[in-house]
Amino acid sequence: MESNPKSYHHGDLREGLLEAIRSLIERDGPDKFRIAEACRIAGVSTAAPYKHFSDRDEMLRGVALRGMMRLRDAMRVAVEAYPPRDPRRVAGLGKAYVDFARSEPGIFRLMFGLAESHHSDDALRRVSDASEALVERVVAEHIGADPGSDDVRLRAYALWCFVHGHCFLTLDGKVDPHKPGVEDRLLALVGDRMLPAWEGADRNPSGAA
Amino acid sequence: MESNPKSYHHGDLREGLLEAIRSLIERDGPDKFRIAEACRIAGVSTAAPYKHFSDRDEMLRGVALRGMMRLRDAMRVAVEAYPPRDPRRVAGLGKAYVDFARSEPGIFRLMFGLAESHHSDDALRRVSDASEALVERVVAEHIGADPGSDDVRLRAYALWCFVHGHCFLTLDGKVDPHKPGVEDRLLALVGDRMLPAWEGADRNPSGAA
DNA sequence: CCCTAAAGTTAGCGTTGCTTACATATGTAA
DNA sequence: TTACATATGTAAGCAACGCTAACTTTAGGG
Numbered sequence: 001m002e003s004n005p006k007s008y009h010h011g012d013l014r015e016g017l018l019e020a021i022r023s024l025i026e027r028d029g030p031d032k033f034r035i036a037e038a039c040r041i042a043g044v045s046t047a048a049p050y051k052h053f054s055d056r057d058e059m060l061r062g063v064a065l066r067g068m069m070r071l072r073d074a075m076r077v078a079v080e081a082y083p084p085r086d087p088r089r090v091a092g093l094g095k096a097y098v099d100f101a102r103s104e105p106g107i108f109r110l111m112f113g114l115a116e117s118h119h120s121d122d123a124l125r126r127v128s129d130a131s132e133a134l135v136e137r138v139v140a141e142h143i144g145a146d147p148g149s150d151d152v153r154l155r156a157y158a159l160w161c162f163v164h165g166h167c168f169l170t171l172d173g174k175v176d177p178h179k180p181g182v183e184d185r186l187l188a189l190v191g192d193r194m195l196p197a198w199e200g201a202d203r204n205p206s207g208a209a
Numbered sequence: 210m211e212s213n214p215k216s217y218h219h220g221d222l223r224e225g226l227l228e229a230i231r232s233l234i235e236r237d238g239p240d241k242f243r244i245a246e247a248c249r250i251a252g253v254s255t256a257a258p259y260k261h262f263s264d265r266d267e268m269l270r271g272v273a274l275r276g277m278m279r280l281r282d283a284m285r286v287a288v289e290a291y292p293p294r295d296p297r298r299v300a301g302l303g304k305a306y307v308d309f310a311r312s313e314p315g316i317f318r319l320m321f322g323l324a325e326s327h328h329s330d331d332a333l334r335r336v337s338d339a340s341e342a343l344v345e346r347v348v349a350e351h352i353g354a355d356p357g358s359d360d361v362r363l364r365a366y367a368l369w370c371f372v373h374g375h376c377f378l379t380l381d382g383k384v385d386p387h388k389p390g391v392e393d394r395l396l397a398l399v400g401d402r403m404l405p406a407w408e409g410a411d412r413n414p415s416g417a418a
Numbered sequence: 419c420c421c422t423a424a425a426g427t428t429a430g431c432g433t434t435g436c437t438t439a440c441a442t443a444t445g446t447a448a
Numbered sequence: 449t450t451a452c453a454t455a456t457g458t459a460a461g462c463a464a465c466g467c468t469a470a471c472t473t474t475a476g477g478g
Contacts, residue, residue, distance in 0.1 A: 007474080013425080031240035035466070046428050047468080050423090056466070086294055112381055113322055132383070154394055157384065161395075162367070165374025172321055173328055174341070175366065185363055186370075222456080244435070254458050256436080262457090268445070419478100426473070435466085442457070448450085 014052040014062075016042045026106040030060060032111065049094060060110065060125065063116055067107040068127040071100045077133055082143040092161045093138055098183075099168035108167065135160055162190060193209050223261040223271075225251045231272050235315040239269060239322065270326055271334065276316040280309045282344055285378040293350040300396060302347055303372045307392075310376035317376065317391065344369055369398060 010016060020041040025035040035056065036046045053059045080097035082089040102107040117124060139148035139156040167187070169175060175182055229250040233242035244265065248255045262268045267271070287305035291298040310317040326333060348365040349356035378384060384391055 010426080034464090036464090044425095046466090047428080048426060050467070067305075082338045109322060112377060113318065128383075131335070154391070154398060157378075157391075158371070158395060158398055160383075161378060162377060164373065165370035165372065165376075167374075168321060168377060169366075169370060169373060174369075182366075186367060189367055190362060203305035243433090245433095253456095255434090256438095256459080257457060259436070421478090422476095424458100426475105427471080429469090431468080432466090435463090437462080438460090439461100440457105440459080442455100444453100444455075445460075446453085448452105 007145055010044060010048075011041065013042060013044060013048060016061050018066060020060055022066070022107060024061060025060075025110060025193055026104060029106060030110045035059070051172070052109065055204060057117075062115065063123075064111050064114055064117070065127065067104065067111050068131070071097070071111070072127055072131045072156075073099055073135070075131055079134065079138055085144070087142075088204055089138055090142055090159070092134065094187070095158070096164050098170070101171060105171050109171065112164075112168075117181065127177055132156075132160075214310045215360055221249060222253060222257060226261065226268070227271050227275060230268055231275070231316060234269075234272060234315060234319060244268070249356055268325075269311070271332055271373060272316065272324065272325055273326070274332055275331075276313065276320050277315075277340070279334060280306070280320070281336055281343070284340055288343060288347055294353070296351075299351055299368070302344065303368070306372050307347045307376055310380060314380050317350065317378065321373075321377075341365075341369075343359055354390045402416070 015053060017038055020038040021033060021035075023041075026034075035049060039046045039048060042048075049059065074096045074121065075093055078092040079089060081092055114124075119125070136152055136156040140149075143152070143155065145152050159191055166175075169189050187195045226247055229247040230242060230244075232250075233247055236242075244258060245255045248257060249267075251257075258268065262271065283305045284302055287301040288298060290301055322334075328334070345361055345365040346356050348368060349361045350359075351360070352364065354361050375384075
């Protein structure tokens with residue numbers, strides 16, 4: 001079962017293909033990559049992938065899933081770098097998200113470009129939900145509230161919206177990459193205005209519009 | 210030059226194809242739509258499109274451009290619904306953005322999924338820049354600052370990040386559509402915490418981290 | 419030591435984007 | 449009107465790609 005290049009059997013063709021496809025998507029985009037080229041990289045014939053994947057979409061979902069896992073892991077590592085209630089914990093979480101989008105823009109686009117797969121594929125949803133739960137946990141600790149409360153979920157979602165939007169806009173070139181100060185000032189704006197404004201405020205669910 | 214269905218010439222095949230492709234993208238997605246089907250809808254042969262577009266990508270860019278224009282126009286209409294410095298102006302701007310993403314999710318994804326086209330296609334960038342300028346103008350009026358200042362641009366960008374992220378996350382089903390109260394509370398959170406916190410604060414660019 | 423199943427290969431089919439060569443309509447000028 | 453150039457359509461077909469069918473090779477268990 002090892003990955004011997006000489007043997008008739010690849011050893012772990014599924015993982016080998018996923019890695020090949022990942023690199024090709026990063027180079028050409030999700031709808032441009034060719035299966036035949038991934039086969040050539042993995043060193044197999046063009047029919048081999050169909051022993052492991054039903055079709056092209058399943059390959060894409062496999063690559064997206066592994067990307068979701070890497071993002072989730074990166075967020076976990078970033079969170080554990082600082083103790084609870086440390087402001088750098090929230091900032092680090094956002095930074096990990098942005099760093100991932102910057103380092104793997106093609107996969108990031110793929111992950112959030114699969115329109116219907118999020119609802120149908122259970123594995124994708126599970127990993128995505130884990131990341132969401134992590135954000136909620138960190139926000140809950142930060143503002144000292146119950147992790148499951150609607151208030152925390154809403155604020156975590158708001159933070160996620162902000163970071164997620166920033167990722168897509170930077171990927172689309174809406175912010176100049178040759179102006180490194182912008183991102184720092186942006187983080188400072190959110191960190192100084194948004195997060196402190198939350199602390200101890202609106203703890204009661206007042207129905208004010 | 211009229212669009213007579215009986216005549217040999219279509220009349221305005223370019224626009225007819227763009228509309229047909231738009232509807233197909235909305236139904237099947239940007240990478241799934243087939244040119245032949247758009248031709249059937251427009252009532253021409255499969256070779257006809259290539260008299261107006263060089264290739265598939267140019268058709269997609271054409272559809273994306275018209276989408277950008279619709280979004281820009283919707284934002285303009287929303288802005289003009291309220292006088293300057295009215296808080297509903299900023300809220301309406303964001304709402305127009307979200308409404309567009311909800312009503313045309315396929316085109317919205319297409320518009321922000323074209324990775325390199327934003328840099329290469331001048332027409333796309335021009336319309337996108339116009340929308341960006343509009344956001345900056347409204348934010349500048351709202352906080353009573355100079356439209357071209359770095360401060361305004363940063364705050365406008367922060368607002369855009371937030372709204373843009375919310376659009377993508379709702380499209381990906383990250384927020385339950387059967388909970389209409391969520392969006393209102395989200396807008397209230399941003400409106401009550403974020404925007405008022407901006408007014409008259411941090412007008413001086415202090416270097417505090 | 420076979421026998422089964424897993425995992426690979428080769429050949430080829432159908433679809434699809436796109437091109438080439440040809441046909442038809444439109445606008446302009448003699 | 450007629451002649452011509454150009455724009456815009458059709459028909460036929462090529463090449464590439466996803467995918468399948470039938471066959472071959474290896475791994476592993478009784």
